[in-house]
Amino acid sequence: MEPSLKKTAVKLNELTATEIVAAINAGDTTCEAVARACLEQIQIREPKVQAWQYLDREQVLGQAIALDKSGRRGPLIGVPFGIKDIIDTADMPTEYGSPIYKGNQPKNEAACVALTRKAGGLLMGKTVTTEFANRHPGKTRNPFDPARTPGGSSSGSAAAVGDHMVPLAIGTQTTGSTIRPASFCGAFGYRPTWGDLRCSGVREAAGSLDTLGLLARSVADIALYRDVLIGVEPQPVKEHTGALKVGFCRTHVWPQVEPTTQKLLEEAAQNLSRAGVEVRDVELPANFEQLMDAHLAISSFEFSRNFTYEIQHHWEMISTTLRENRLKSGLACSFERYQEAREIAVECRRAFTSVVADYDVLLTASATGEAPVGLNATGNANNCLIWTTLHVPSVTMPLFRGPNNLPVGAQIVGKPGQDRALFAAAQRIYETLA
């Protein structure tokens, strides 16, 4: 079966994954046409944005044409996607953002990549990551302003989705590595409940905090992609029924949020209220402030053990940023301090159940504001760190523009294990505010 390639006015690279699948299933377009549209956008924009660590145009087109010829169907049929380059791929190099692994070609393909391809997805290439998904940045620039950071560590995944190069990409999050760059690049971002999505084949940063992260251009796409990665039949986002109860949670890092962003969030809370949503202020218990230090101890301790081989054999090829921060503090951290930090996290996870008991979701900042100027750092991750350490799911949605007309996200935080309910609430909030 050779689907006919209809002429269409819409730009195929600007469609969401859901729209692409519908168009291909209806015979309105082909995998090849979608791939060509995305490749064209990349050709135009990549010299400025630098989102891709590896992309082979012929390889992509060959796989797109093969998908069309096969007549295959699937929940992500023909949807181009990008994969953060700390995730193993069997037919593309995987360099972990480090010169140590230049040209490294794994024999295995990470579970998340294989599951996306099983669903019909078309792997476009590997997106730029900071060094080992830590802080030392790669070459990527913010698609809205090349003088600014795209955020990190999932820099290329966020920039590629925000810049309409691909509708979907996978990143990871150990602190704020998906939500923050998504906010900076005008994308939807999702950090799942810890433990739900398999990380096999993903280079571990700090396993007790790491999750995959998804970048997309709608809540519906995030929900669709999550089901694919869980390995189940996709279900559409349910409509949130009844009253929606939102806790407006400024957190103890609110003073770090820029006044313009504070104002955007305050207004959003008021607008939700006016639209009939029950919005009330929520304060986190005082001991949640300990999560900052606890996260530092846990992530640094684990990271510094995980990279023993690189430390022992390739010290001089590790960035000063990584050596002087994460590795130094990790190697200096005792096991007792690490265990204590994990206990604090467990306590706070337990206490969080009461904090959110009366709400469907929390509304909070995704980042301090617009992407900061400069390419040497990826921005403040403290607005994500709390939720990451609590193991709870969250999404960021590109609801605002800051003083420089750059994207600013709003973060919606859900209850652990209730990611579907989070999507339903986020969708309602987006429709109310957008």
Place this chain on the structure above:
Amino acid sequence: MEPSLKKTAVKLNELTATEIVAAINAGDTTCEAVARACLEQIQIREPKVQAWQYLDREQVLGQAIALDKSGRRGPLIGVPFGIKDIIDTADMPTEYGSPIYKGNQPKNEAACVALTRKAGGLLMGKTVTTEFANRHPGKTRNPFDPARTPGGSSSGSAAAVGDHMVPLAIGTQTTGSTIRPASFCGAFGYRPTWGDLRCSGVREAAGSLDTLGLLARSVADIALYRDVLIGVEPQPVKEHTGALKVGFCRTHVWPQVEPTTQKLLEEAAQNLSRAGVEVRDVELPANFEQLMDAHLAISSFEFSRNFTYEIQHHWEMISTTLRENRLKSGLACSFERYQEAREIAVECRRAFTSVVADYDVLLTASATGEAPVGLNATGNANNCLIWTTLHVPSVTMPLFRGPNNLPVGAQIVGKPGQDRALFAAAQRIYETLA
């Protein structure tokens, strides 16, 4: 500094790691001499035992001589160790027990391998694993009777340690993959508190259950090796002070334990009691029986997602055992059932706190009895499954001989996060009973 190689009557390959380090530090032996003794034992025994997937004699000797020349010291200086072949090594192939990965050479080295080498350990080679650490057996035979299974999935690691080829080896455990083969092969085995030892570079089976597992020939060696893998200065095993309170826990799978093994454990409990240990019977709450099905759901669901690439691309190279059991049940398991199973595990972990509150440790069976005859299966893992799913630490100690004069272990189970206290209690129990 070139340490002198003294003539010695003891067989160097029969020394524990602690003894090897002391001998090398005292100048009584060299890394090379220890390596040669282990290689000699392997040369004699390997044709029968088949513990090694990869071993290059010249590579080992070269590294041993280099260690001697370097004058390096370290908590595991000169200690030969084996690594289960689902764990990545940068200078030896890693085949995951599957023909799919024949000759696969990772560029990275797993955290546990690099940490052992950092401590001065000498990597002898890769030990045989069952296919992807699941049930389909490799070539290894039980060192005490070649007609019997060594157990699995850490078959080669257990056989190599039990047969005095190396004093230390790393395995993994997702059900009973360290404790059971250790019991069958006359070795000490240790499954740590889930989450304590980094699994980066270890091929994931079911991440929410997987841990490393250690094989050794004394409790002191296990404690030493654990500290090396945590990445801290080793501390000797503390003496258990005051009364020792042991709960004798037959569990609901007691009827599966052979009568001769039941008798050995009953007598051990009585002997401990006679020696002044406070021993009382402990029953697990009735709902702990649900852990069997919960473990099956969790492990199968995760495993079947983790191996999507192999399922999609190499189905015909996967064993019938794996396809018809783990993969079939995993692919048929809904996400709701998986989540429910995880909830049951969380509930039981919570309840376990009360179960052990009045005890230092529990005494229970490591396996149903001696290693069964036959090489097509690796034995019943139900005596380990409970503790694995509870995320608690345990050790097995080679305390008994069964009706065929083959090794039978006793399993000592500790409280989560209290692995050092477990070692102290296990040491006391061993000294009392051995």
